[in-house]
Structure formats: C-alpha cells, structure tokens
Amino acid sequence: MNPGDEMHHSDATDDAATRAARPTEPLPLGEHLRTPELKAAMLVQQEALHAAREFLRGRGFTELLPPLVGPVTDPGGRGAKALDVDYYGHTYKLMTSAILYKQASLRGFGKLFYIAPNVRVEPLETAGTGRHLVEFHQIDVEIAGATRDDAMEVAAGLLTHVVERVWETVPEQLHGLGRDPLAFTELLSGKFDVCTHAEAVARLRGQGHPQSEDAEIDWTGEEALSRDADRPFFVTDYPKGSRGFYDREDPERPGTLRNFDLIAHGGYGELVSGSERESDYATIVTRMRESGENPAKYDWYLRAAREGIPASAGFGMGVQRLVRFLTGLDALWQVSAYPKLPGVVAP
Amino acid sequence: VTGVRAGGFPERQVRARARNGTRELFPPADAYGQELFGAQADPGPAGPGDDLDRARLVPPVFMPRRLEKLIELAREPIHDDVALETTIGGFRSRLPVFLSAFGSTRAGSGDLALAAGRQAARLGIPMVIGENMVPVHGYRRDAAGGGHGVILARIRAYAEEAPAALGGVVVQQSTEDADSEVWNLLYSDPSTQPLLDSGRLGFELKIGQGAKPGLGGMTVLDTGEAERLAGRFTVRDVFGPDAPSRLRCATPGTFTEEIVRQQLRFMRNNFPRARVWVKLPPGRDVAAAAATAWRAGADAVTVDGAEGGTGWAPRVFLDHVGLPLAECLRRIGRPGGCLLANGRMWEGGRVVRALALGATAVGLGRAALVAVDEDGDAGLVRLAECLALESRLLISALGKYSADALAPEDLWWPGTEPAHGDHAGAVPAIGGGA
Numbered sequence: 001m002n003p004g005d006e007m008h009h010s011d012a013t014d015d016a017a018t019r020a021a022r023p024t025e026p027l028p029l030g031e032h033l034r035t036p037e038l039k040a041a042m043l044v045q046q047e048a049l050h051a052a053r054e055f056l057r058g059r060g061f062t063e064l065l066p067p068l069v070g071p072v073t074d075p076g077g078r079g080a081k082a083l084d085v086d087y088y089g090h091t092y093k094l095m096t097s098a099i100l101y102k103q104a105s106l107r108g109f110g111k112l113f114y115i116a117p118n119v120r121v122e123p124l125e126t127a128g129t130g131r132h133l134v135e136f137h138q139i140d141v142e143i144a145g146a147t148r149d150d151a152m153e154v155a156a157g158l159l160t161h162v163v164e165r166v167w168e169t170v171p172e173q174l175h176g177l178g179r180d181p182l183a184f185t186e187l188l189s190g191k192f193d194v195c196t197h198a199e200a201v202a203r204l205r206g207q208g209h210p211q212s213e214d215a216e217i218d219w220t221g222e223e224a225l226s227r228d229a230d231r232p233f234f235v236t237d238y239p240k241g242s243r244g245f246y247d248r249e250d251p252e253r254p255g256t257l258r259n260f261d262l263i264a265h266g267g268y269g270e271l272v273s274g275s276e277r278e279s280d281y282a283t284i285v286t287r288m289r290e291s292g293e294n295p296a297k298y299d300w301y302l303r304a305a306r307e308g309i310p311a312s313a314g315f316g317m318g319v320q321r322l323v324r325f326l327t328g329l330d331a332l333w334q335v336s337a338y339p340k341l342p343g344v345v346a347p
Numbered sequence: 348v349t350g351v352r353a354g355g356f357p358e359r360q361v362r363a364r365a366r367n368g369t370r371e372l373f374p375p376a377d378a379y380g381q382e383l384f385g386a387q388a389d390p391g392p393a394g395p396g397d398d399l400d401r402a403r404l405v406p407p408v409f410m411p412r413r414l415e416k417l418i419e420l421a422r423e424p425i426h427d428d429v430a431l432e433t434t435i436g437g438f439r440s441r442l443p444v445f446l447s448a449f450g451s452t453r454a455g456s457g458d459l460a461l462a463a464g465r466q467a468a469r470l471g472i473p474m475v476i477g478e479n480m481v482p483v484h485g486y487r488r489d490a491a492g493g494g495h496g497v498i499l500a501r502i503r504a505y506a507e508e509a510p511a512a513l514g515g516v517v518v519q520q521s522t523e524d525a526d527s528e529v530w531n532l533l534y535s536d537p538s539t540q541p542l543l544d545s546g547r548l549g550f551e552l553k554i555g556q557g558a559k560p561g562l563g564g565m566t567v568l569d570t571g572e573a574e575r576l577a578g579r580f581t582v583r584d585v586f587g588p589d590a591p592s593r594l595r596c597a598t599p600g601t602f603t604e605e606i607v608r609q610q611l612r613f614m615r616n617n618f619p620r621a622r623v624w625v626k627l628p629p630g631r632d633v634a635a636a637a638a639t640a641w642r643a644g645a646d647a648v649t650v651d652g653a654e655g656g657t658g659w660a661p662r663v664f665l666d667h668v669g670l671p672l673a674e675c676l677r678r679i680g681r682p683g684g685c686l687l688a689n690g691r692m693w694e695g696g697r698v699v700r701a702l703a704l705g706a707t708a709v710g711l712g713r714a715a716l717v718a719v720d721e722d723g724d725a726g727l728v729r730l731a732e733c734l735a736l737e738s739r740l741l742i743s744a745l746g747k748y749s750a751d752a753l754a755p756e757d758l759w760w761p762g763t764e765p766a767h768g769d770h771a772g773a774v775p776a777i778g779g780g781a
Contacts, residue, residue, distance in 0.1 A: 079617045081531035123535045125620065214644075215616040241612025289601055290609035292552075294522045343537060 026333045029347050033337060037327075040173040041335040044166055045323045049115060051165035052139050052317075055158050062109050066098040066116040066140065072298050074099045075244055075291065078216060080120040094119045097316060099246055100301045102142040103277055106310045110144040115319070122342040129219045130331040131269050133320060134340040141274075142314035148258045148276045151313035152234055155262050155272045156192050158317065159232060163187060166326055179328040183266060186231035192262070193233040200225060200235050214239045217261075222269045229265035236260045245287035247275035260315075268325040274315025281305040356713050361693050364733045365718035365726030372733055397654055397691070399673035399700050402758040410746030426743040431735055431750055435708045436647025436685050437622040438515035438547060441471035442735055443702060443750045446727075447689055447710035448477035448519055448551070448626070462719040464505045466727035471513035474505055475624070475649075475710070478521035478553050478564055478597070481529045498529075499538060506542060515547035517624050521564065522600045523579055534618050548621050549646065552610055554602055554636070555628025557651030557690055559660040560669040563597035566659060604639050611643035622646045629653045629669040634678045641684035648682075649710065650675045652690030676704035693730070695737025703753040 026032055053063065071090065073082050074097035082093040098116050105112055116138050126132035139158070143150060163184050167174065174181075195203075197217070204211040204221045211221045217235065225235075237256050240249055247259040259275030278284050284305050288295045295302060323335040333339035340346045364371045374382070416424040433443050446467040449460050467474045480498045502516055520529045530550050533539050542548040555561065573582045573593035581596040607625075614623045625640040626649045627633055637648045652672025670678070672690040679686060688706035692698055693714035701709050711718075711727070718726035742750065745757050759765065 077613070077617050079531060079534045079619075081528055081535055121531075121535050124537065124540060212615070214612050215619070218619065239612070241609045242616045286606070289606045291613050292520075292525050292610045294525050294598075297526055342535070 025344070026339045026341065026346065029338065032339070037177065037329060037334055038337065040177050041323055041327050041329065042337065043170050043173050044326050045319065045335065047166050047169045048162050048322055048326060049139075049319070051162045051169075052115075052158060054165070055161040056113050056139075056141065059111070059154070061111040061113050061141070064105060064109065064112050064114055066114040067095060067101055068117070069094055070101070071300065072100065073097070075293055076120065077242065077244060079123040083119055083121060096120045097138065098140060099244070099316075100298075102140060102314060103246065103279070103309050103312065104301065104304045106142060106144045106312050107304075107308075110310070112142055114138070114140040116140045116316075124343040126219070127342040127344065129223075129269075131219070131321065131324075132342055133332050133336055134342060135338070136321075136332075136336070137319035138316035139319060139322075140314070140316045142277075142312055144310040144312045146276075146313040148236070148260060148274075148313055151274050151276070151315050152194075152260055152262075155260075155274060155315050155317065156232075156234075159262065159271065159322075160188060162322065163326065174327065177327050177329065179326070183328070186265070189231075192231060193229075195233065195235055196237040197235055197239060198237065214241055216242045219269075222263065223267050226263050226265060226269045227267040229263070232262055232264050232271065234260050234262055240290070243275070245284060245291050245293065246277050248278045249283075249287070262315075262317075264321075264325045266325075266328075268321065270318075271321050271325060272315050272317045274313065276313045277309075277311070279305070279309045279311045356691065356717075357693060358717055361714050361717045361730060362721045364694075364730045365721035366729070368729040369733050369736050372737055397652075397673065398671050398760075399652075399676075399704075400697060402673070402700050402760050404696065404699060404703075404741055404745065404757060405759045406744045406757075407746060412748065412752065413746045416748045424743065424748060426736075426739040429739040429742045429748050429750075431738060433707060433750055434685070435473050435687065436515075436517070436549060436624050438473045438549070439471075439513050440473055440708065441513060442731060443698070443706075443708040443738075444470075444472050444692075444731060444734065445687065445708055445710050446472060446474040446715055447712035448475040448553075449712065449716065458723070459716050459719050461501055461504050462723040463715045463727055464501050465508050466719060466725065467715075468505045468508035468514060469510075470728060470731050471510050472731070473515045473517060473549075474501075475517045475551060476501055476519065478519040478524055481524055481532070486529075486532055498533075499536075502533075502539060502542070509547075512545065515549055515622065516542055517549035517551045517622065519551045519553045519626065521553055522598050526579070530614075530618060530621075534621065543620050546620070546622075549624050550614055550618060550621050551624035551626055551649070552607075552614065552645075553600075553626045554607065555599065555630065555651070556626070557629055557653055557669065557672075559664040560628035560630055560653070561599060562660070562664065563599040565597070565661075566595045567592050568595050569593075604635070607636065607639050608643040611640060611645055615644050624649065626651065629672070629675050631670065633670065633675050634680065637679050637686065638683055641682075645684060647685040647687050647707075649687040649689060650679070652688070654690040672701070673704065676701065676706065679705060681705060682707075693734070695734050695741055698734060699738055699741045699753060700758060702750050703755060703757045705755075707751070 032038060069085055069087060069092045071092055073093040073095050076096050082096050085092050085094060095118055097118050098114060118138060119135055121134060122132045141154060167181060200217055201211045201213050209221050209224060211217060238259050240255050240257055243257055243259055247257045250256045250258050257275060261270050262272035263269060264271050278287060285295050320332050320335050324332050327335060329335055333341055413424060416428060431442050433440055435445055446463055464474050476498060485496045505516055518529065518533055539548055570591055570593060576582060576595060583594045585594045586592050611623060623645050624647045625645045627636050629652055633650060640648045652675055653669030654672055672688060676688065682705045685707045686705050687708050687710060688701040689710040689712060692709045692711055698709050714730060715727050718730040747753060
C-alpha cells in the first residue's frame with residue numbers, strides 16, 4: 001500500500017487526517033508524525049533534495065556541510081532574532097543563515113552549496129502567515145565571479161528541475177494530496193517574469209494595499225502578488241535598508257540593491273532570496289553601520305574580507321517552502337516533521 | 348528618599364513640588380492680603396538659568412485666538428480650557444511631556460526608575476528606557492526561574508498602570524545593545540505583545556546625548572563588576588590604581604547622513620509595528636540630522652540640549668561642549684516632524700518656551716528621578732500636575748488654548764528686537780520724526 005492509499009483507508013489515522021485537512025495549528029507531535037500528509041510531504045521532500053543535489057552537482061557545485069554555531073551569524077532582518085548559546089564562556093549564535101561562511105568558503109570552493117538548517121526566532125506576527133517556521137532548511141548556493149543574472153538563472157533552473165523530477169518520481173504522492181499537474185504547466189513552459197521592487201510596490205498600491213516603497217514587500221502584499229501570478233516570478237532591486245549588508249548596492253543606482261527574490265505563484269510566496277554580494281572591505285564595514293551592526297563582532301569575517309573575498313552571487317531556497325509549493329499544502333508546518341511555529345512552544 | 352542629589356539643578360524646588368503639589372506654584376496662601384508681591388530683581392531661586400530661561404514669555408494685548416475660543420465656548424475662556432493632550436512620536440499623551448531615558452547608570456536602573464515608570468504610566472505619558480540595560484543587567488535575570496531583568500521589569504510596571512490607549516514605551520539601543528539584539532528580543536517577546544498590539548511600543552536610535560556629545564555612555568563600576576563587563580565595554584582605570592572603581596565607556600557609534608537614513612529604514616523594515624524615535628546630541632549640524640531623520644520616517648526626533656542628562660560625564664564636557672538647547676531649537680527652526688526637547692526641564696515656564704520654539708513635548712529626566720526619590724508613590728505625578736497647571740496658565744495668558752499653537756512670537760530675549768508684527772504699526776515711536 002502506498003501512502004496515498006493509506007490516506008483514505010487507514011483507520012488509525014482517519015481522525016488525524018480529517019483534522020489535518022483543516023489545519024490551523026500543528027497537531028501534537030505524536031499525531032502529526034503519523035499523518036498521511038506528512039508522509040507524502042517527506043517523500044516529496046526526499047525527491048526534491050535528491051533532484052536539487054543532482055542539478056547542482058551536474059553544474060559543477062560542491063556540497064559542503066554548514067556550520068551550526070558561530071560568534072556571529074546573518075543579522076537578517078524583519079525582526080527575526082538569533083538564538084544564543086554559551087560556547088565555552090563566549091556567546092555564540094545558532095546560524096540564522098550561513099551566508100558569511102558561504103562567502104568565506106569561496107576562496108577554496110568557487111561553486112558551493114549547503115542543505116543548511118537554520119533557526120530564526122521570528123516575530124509573533126509571522127505565526128499566521130503559513131510561511132514561517134522557527135527551524136527550517138535552505139538549499140544555500142554561492143557562485144564566485146557570478147552576476148545577479150547568473151544566480152537568477154541557476155535558481156530558476158534549480159526550481160524547474162526539481163518540479164520536473166518530483167512529478168516524474170512521485171506523481172502519486174502529489175496526486176494523493178490533490179495537486180494538479182496543470183498548476184505547473186506555465187512554470188515548466190519557459191522563462192520566469194521579472195519585475196522590480198518599485199513595480200511590485202506600484203502594483204500593490206494600485207490594488208489599495210499600503211506597501212512602503214523603502215521596505216520589504218510585507219506578508220500580505222507578497223501573498224497577493226503570488227496569488228495573481230500563474231508561474232513563479234522574480235522581484236529585483238530591493239531598496240537598501242530592507243536587506244542585509246552583504247547584498248551589493250548597485251554602483252549605478254545608489255540606494256538600490258542588486259538582489260532578487262523568486263516568488264512562487266498560487267499564493268505560496270517567496271521561495272528564494274539572493275543577490276550579488278558585497279566583497280569590498282570598506283563598503284562592508286560601512287554597510288554594517290548602515291544596518292545598525294557593530295563591526296567589532298564580525299572580526300573573523302572582516303579579517304577575511306580584508307584579505308580578499310571573491311566577488312560572488314548566490315541565493316538560498318527554502319526547503320520547506322519548496323515542499324509546500326510542490327505539495328500544495330496549506331501551511332509550512334505541515335511539511336516539517338518537527339514544526340516550530342513562531343511563539344508556539346513545541347518539542 | 349534614597350539620597351539622589353542633583354547639584355546644579357533646582358533640586359529643592361523639584362522636591363517641594365513633588366511633596367506639596369500645586370500649592371508650590373504660588374506664594375503661601377496665608378500671606379495673601381498681608382504681603383506685597385512683584386518681580387524679583389535677582390534671577391530667582393532656580394539660579395541664573397541658560398539662554399532658554401532668559402527668554403521672557405510675552406503675552407499680547409490683542410488676542411484673536413481668544414476670540415475664536417470665546418466663540419467656540421460661548422463664554423469667556425479660562426486657563427482650564429487649554430488642551431495639553433497631544434501626540435508624541437505616535438503615542439497619545441495627556442501632557443506634552445514624556446519620561447526621558449535613564450540608562451544603565453545606578454540612578455537610572457534601580458527602584459527609582461521603576462517608580463518613575465509607574466507614575467509616568469498613571470499620568471498617561473510615554474516613557475523612554477535608556478541604552479546599555481541589557482548588556483549590563485541581562486535580559487532575563489535567570490533563564491530557568493523566569494525572573495524578569497531590569498528592562499522587562501520596567502516595561503511590565505509601566506504596562507500594569509497605563510490607561511488604555513495612552514502613553515507608550517520606547518526602548519533605546521546603542522552599539523553594544525545591538526550586539527545583544529535588544530530590539531529583536533523585545534519585538535518577539537510575548538510579554539511585550541499587548542503594547543505592540545495597542546501600538547504603544549517604540550524603538551529609539553540613540554545617536555548621542557546632551558551631557559557628552561561625541562562620546563558614548565559612561566558609568567562608574569566597582570572593580571568586580573568592571574571585570575565582568577570588560578569583554579563588552581572599554582573599562583579604564585582613571586580613579587587611581589588603588590580605587591575600588593573603574594570607568595566603563597561605551598562607544599559612541601559612527602554616523603553619517605547615509606548611516607542614519609539607512610538605520611532608520613532598517614528599523615521600519617524590521618519592526619513595522621513599532622514606532623521609530625531618534626535621539627540626537629546637541630551637535631552643530633543638529634538641524635541637518637533632524638531633517639534626515641524625519642525624511643527617513645522617524646516618528647519623533649529628540650534633541651538633548653547640552654544642559655541635559657542624568658549623565659555622568661567628564662567635567663570638561665559638562666562645562667564646555669555642545670550647543671545649549673535654545674540654540675539647538677533655533678537652528679532646527681520650524682520642525683519637519685515631531686520634535687522633542689530634553690534638558691533641565693522641571694517647570695512650566697521652560698516647558699512652554701521649548702514648545703514655543705517648535706518642540707511638541709519635553710522630557711523629564713533628573714526632575715523625574717528627584718521627584719520619585721521624594722515620593723515614590725506620587726512625587727512625579729505631583730510634579731507633572733504643577734507643570735501642567737503652570738503651562739495652562741501661561742498658554743492661556745498668551746491667548747492660546749492648545750500647546751501646539753505656541754510660536755516663537757510668544758518669546759522675547761531682552762536686548763533683542765521685538766518679533767515681526769509686534770511693532771506699533773502706524774504709531775511713530777516717541778521722539779521719532781514722522
């Protein structure tokens with residue numbers, strides 16, 4: 001019996017299955033681990049990760065295993081906090097992302113990726129977005145000497161390849177979850193559209209949504225743009241002040257970053273964030289101050305930057321967001337075996 | 348009374364107001380009818396004061412705004428009709444007054460600060476919590492027991508007493524605080540959610556301070572504490588090798604126009620539900636800095652005059668460095684947003700002068716600490732009642748009935764020309780040739 005059948009026939013999980021069909025919050029862990037939705041999602045995830053590795057290795061990338069703790073981590077944004085750990089008397093951070101290590105690693109590995117676990121203590125207002133978990137994973141890619149266009153091309157290729165492979169290898173899981181292959185026809189048919197942050201802001205304001213022009217697209221705005229689309233699309237050129245110091249500022253257009261998000265269609269929202277990276281030491285220090293960071297705590301990274309970090313571009317693709325998009329499930333917690341929602345104390 | 352002293356500050360008068368309330372605003376009631384009163388030849392018991400104190404409040408004879416109020420009320424207006432309720436940096440406040448930041452100094456982080464916060468809450472005025480609280484005192488006292496550290500205790504005490512929809516709590520973050528991620532901690536802490544949900548949490552980017560512009564925070568530590576903090580702060584032996592104390596210096600932080608603009612955008616991007624405040628030192632480019640902050644979306648800009656601060660500072664800074672508050676306000680001119688003023692505020696005359704020069708509200712710092720030291724239950728409340736009554740009396744005397752109607756025309760510095768429009772028009776001056 002395959003897991004798709006189990007969803008409809010197993011007495012043991014009927015109750016859980018019914019409740020999971022109208023998900024508002026995670027089930028107790030013991031029940032959640034037995035739901036057919038989770039089983040199907042894990043089979044999809046396994047194929048997606050396999051396909052991602054296949055794609056990246058085929059293009060000459062090396063997979064490294066990421067660090068878990070360090071004296072600093074990605075300062076990130078949008079109010080998420082890093083968790084502290086006591087490391088032999090020093091305060092270390094759990095990785096919110098391994099971006100700093102990715103950049104440093106370019107000196108030995110020109111094309112690298114991680115499947116990296118990350119922890120971000122997200123603000124409580126993200127608990128209801130269906131798109132945030134405190135613990136999550138990223139397919140984290142970095143390419144020495146690459147431009148933003150190069151990174152966007154790899155991200156689009158990666159997503160397309162994963163979608164194709166998952167539909168080839170586990171179509172019954174996707175069908176069992178009610179996913180229609182027609183939802184991916186446009187995605188598989190060609191190039192993704194690109195719009196700038198300014199254009200996205202104008203579109204949202206045109207719909208009556210009060211989107212700030214010098215901030216991130218907010219959660220409801222992102223979902224609205226995502227719902228309006230019939231295939232994934234890029235948003236580029238976010239304003240400085242909305243992203244980390246490592247996203248490179250466009251030298252031709254001060255205040256604009258050479259970065260991008262890849263937004264899924266169908267209301268699933270952002271799958272990928274990426275950019276050309278800043279590699280100039282003095283600019284990195286200045287950008288740290290502009291984002292309110294204390295350069296002194298980035299000692300090891302700044303020493304590497306002084307010695308010379310290669311120019312690069314890269315991105316992170318959220319694994320759980322990717323799997324939710326593939327499976328069509330309602331909330332991110334349904335595709336994590338051990339979900340931790342912002343503000344909810346869970347095992 | 349814990350023995351807080353405030354030399355160089357009208358401490359005795361503040362204590363009297365904190366103890367006795369509004370009766371301190373008048374000559375003794377039992378002297379009425381027996382004693383004659385008039386202006387004093389000397390500058391008064393509060394000392395000579397600064398440039399702001401030297402300005403006289405000058406009511407006009409003709410009062411078209413009083414006529415407007417008369418028409419509105421259908422009776423002659425009195426001082427009770429002056430509306431003092433206002434919006435301070437996004438928060439509704441009963442008075443054009445807020446509780447200034449006390450940092451991690453001993454005076455600013457103990458029971459006095461807690462009592463001041465409670466009373467500020469009861470008054471329905473916003474409260475600012477100073478920098479360096481978390482790196483020095485920790486966030487939670489002990490993770491296992493769930494005890495609250497100083498900063499959470501102050502927020503909780505305020506939230507318990509504040510009337511619904513009035514006031515708010517603003518938390519500063521310095522460079523060292525940024526390492527401790529103070530804003531992130533508070534923004535995702537379940538215990539701050541009621542304030543966030545009611546729009547009453549704000550964050551203040553501290554760019555500098557009045558007592559020592561150009562320097563970071565300084566406190567005196569005992570040797571043991573100094574060793575504990577040596578990894579996070581610069582700790583120096585300036586009191587002599589045998590002294591039991593050390594000087595702890597925080598960094599001032601580096602700011603350029605672009606750094607200020609981007610840090611503010613970052614705050615708005617990362618904490619969209621929090622208000623964004625900025626605190627400026629009395630720098631010579633204070634007008635440009637304030638304009639940059641407002642353009643980048645700051646809900647309030649606080650200017651500390653060189654007279655301000657509970658601050659412990661090197662003597663040379665206290666005596667020689669920074670623009671006085673009046674000059675800061677003059678340089679800023681007509682504000683491009685909500686402007687807040689700090690520095691030696693304790694009575695209505697100085698408050699009304701600051702409002703006339705463009706401030707929306709003023710901060711109580713030392714005065715608040717002295718008042719709660721005098722009476723931990725109601726000292727600050729009484730001091731604020733005094734300030735409110737004096738302000739109402741003064742503003743109504745100027746023929747105006749809301750704090751935001753005050754303008755530079757209401758002030759005159761002895762020895763200067765009258766404000767434009769106050770000349771006698773067609774009537775030639777005595778002795779002038781017409």
